[in-house]
Amino acid sequence: MLHLLHKPLEAQKPSRRTFLKMSAGAVGGLIIAAKMPNAAKAAAGADEFVQPFVHIRPDNTVVVLSKHLDKGQGTANGLATLVADELDASHEQIVLALAPSNPQLYANSLFGVQGTGGSTAIPNAFMQYRQAGAAAKAMVVSAAAKEWGVPAGEITISDGVVSHASGKSATLGELAGLAANEDVPAEPALKTPDQWVYIGKSFPRKDVKNKTVGAPNTYTIDFSREGMLTATVARSPRFGGTVKSFNAAEAKKVAGVVDIFQIPNGVAVVAESTWPAIKARDLLEIEWDDSAAETRSTDEMMTELKDMTTKSGLKVREDGDVDAALDASAKVMEIDYDFPFLAHGAMEPLDIVGEFDGETAQFWFGSQIPTIDHNVASTILGIPFEKVSINTLWAGGSFGRRAQGDAHPVSEISFLLKAMREAGMEPRPVKIVWTREDDMAGGYYRPMSAHKIKVGLDGDGNVTAVKYNIAAKSIIKGTAFEPMLMPNGVDHNMTEGASDTTYSFPMMNMDQAFQETPVPVLWWRSVGHTHTAYVMETMIDRIAKETGKDPVALRLELLKDDPRKTNVLKLAAEKAGWDTPLPEGRHRGVAVHKSFGSYVAEVVEISIREDDTVKVEKVVAAVDCGVPVNPDNIRAQVEGGIGYGLGAILRNQVTLSDGYVEETNFDTYESLRMSDMPEIEVHIVPSTDSPTGIGEPGTPPIGPAVANAIAAAKDKWITSLPFTKAGLV
């Protein structure tokens, strides 16, 4: 599947330039993007105020366009909070919208292309959206001043009402057309934090109402176009397999099937609606060419990974002669860990709608990296970039699944649209639906990985050196992101959270090795931190146990150079009553981790059931993510991040047998459910630092915190995941 996309990307000039721009890095991008939002001046005479991020309509609604995909993390509402605050709009009049693909207007200033990921939405847009709101406000005020013949400095806006002491007043909507004719201020004055009315306080989510009434056209799977067809695709059951031959005679007999096409990664069944497309696909007879496919089991792949960790690899961090330091240590602890493939299992399986008339193409879906999707579609269809439009729809979850560097959904539908056209079909829109099995058995997993650590201790129990070897398939290598993210051949996505630890070890070396396999891998909520945090934080508890120290005290000792981590750790410990005795049968564990710029400490309380399985009863989390833009949404993200991580740690793994995926739906890949969910308390550190990520940072600490609690209860260290393997779930 991967090969399919890399070719068009490499062959295409504009995309090459785009990625060069990406590698130019964050600094240049930031400056340009920050200046961009108010670039265009609206046409004179319009009664609407239209700027890239803010539209003020005559009906007095204020539309805030989110340049980031909202897949549940509350980004659209978060960005609207920033605009509403600076503009002094009312909560009621705000309408959320998702911006279409347009790299000039909507680039992520940290990526250089339009894209959502790495918990960057609020961090990269914090100034930009506030400036957009402030510029709109300045233009409205200036228009009102002219209209009323009063000094601009005497005009105020509050809760969406523009007013002057003379008694004159108007709504934002009434002034929209006039404001559109004002000059866009280059440096609009921003509020000081004490003037904020929503930021750091409350701005309830505006997308909730639609999501409680089953509103139409919210998600891609619900989206419909006149005359739209529905397609399913039979893809190789082994990763890297291709179609050798197929027989569609039986499938074609199913009522409602329109036609069947071979496309590069499979066979597409095109039908009038979903059910015939699903039913007919089961009747296809396909012979697959597995000559380049992965045919190993995950056990075999893990053996290879473990072997890789016994050898030296690429140097990620090298403080000194770690082997000598270990040799000179009084004691060396050696621990091996292994982590499985994980599917994202977003609630809405993948889907995409597209149409193509030979000259222009349109797509509708939850596109997480629209600039890549846009380039890929234009390359495959052979039409200019400007002739492609991508409309962004709300996504029913993603957790990284929709951020494919290879744009495989848009690639697949583009090939299908092309095939339909070449077959002489009248142009009709088509929606490709992934079933749960397609989604779950389709790869793009959190990579499986093996880790080997050696920790040296001196006679007093102090750490002398840490040697850390990790092996996994690289998410980045071989993708369009490689030039930007692996400039010297090292994949930091794999080692983040370990190689950059702020624990003050006298010496730490870290090596990495890359597994080669056709199984596509991808970012999964918190990426490398999903495994490195587990290793680092259980390692600390093992050192504490070995040296007879308290886990919190040992962390504080080793974190003397990291005041923010220290702070969240102390806060979580205090709120959880770390030093107070627990009721009979309860056990505590702790972990603290920094990811995506944010600091999260979690103290868990578990009980052991009569059948010896573990129940996580309670989690107390402390979070420092800079300015807390929307505190309730931060709590929601931490709650969800904990639940997501907990479900995976307890019982999730994707295994292969002879290359075939064994867990293909929620019956075998068992999700966290209501009865598993602990009570969660989230404490947010007040801060004036720039806001940092929150979609992911709640996830990494939960696994090790629970593992540490289990060790406290049963003196059993779990090093092979998920916990089901140890019979604890």
Next chain:
Amino acid sequence: MSVTLKINGESRTLDADPDSPLLWALRDELGMTGTKFGCGIAACGACTVHWDGMPIRSCQTMVGDLEGAEITTIEGVNGKAAKAVQEAWNELDVPQCGYCQSGQIMAATALLAETSKPTDEDIDIAMDGNVCRCATYARIRKAIHAAADKMEA
């Protein structure tokens, strides 16, 4: 084959393959997309609708079995329990991605219609079939308790 049934109080005739799941008939034939597809094997609850007030999985309920049935979907659910649930969901900002929430709301409404003051254990039992990958469970639990209080008031 054609089947006549009531959906949200209105009589509808479905012209569909009798083996076709109600889920796809609702979504594709009737354009009622509030009921979601999550797994297709009755393992996630995203497709939950009511049949005579009982929560069922529409992905595993075949059109051929529905002659004369009374089906309620998220688009048509109303009454005291539904109203309380939807209000509580809004007040507590329960949804994240929201994709599972039609099913959650249908399950919670059926629970409250049956048990007006559910315990945590009742909630575990009634809601365990409804997966939320965003893990909004803690808020769902709070919202069900809040809805129960509203119904009492």
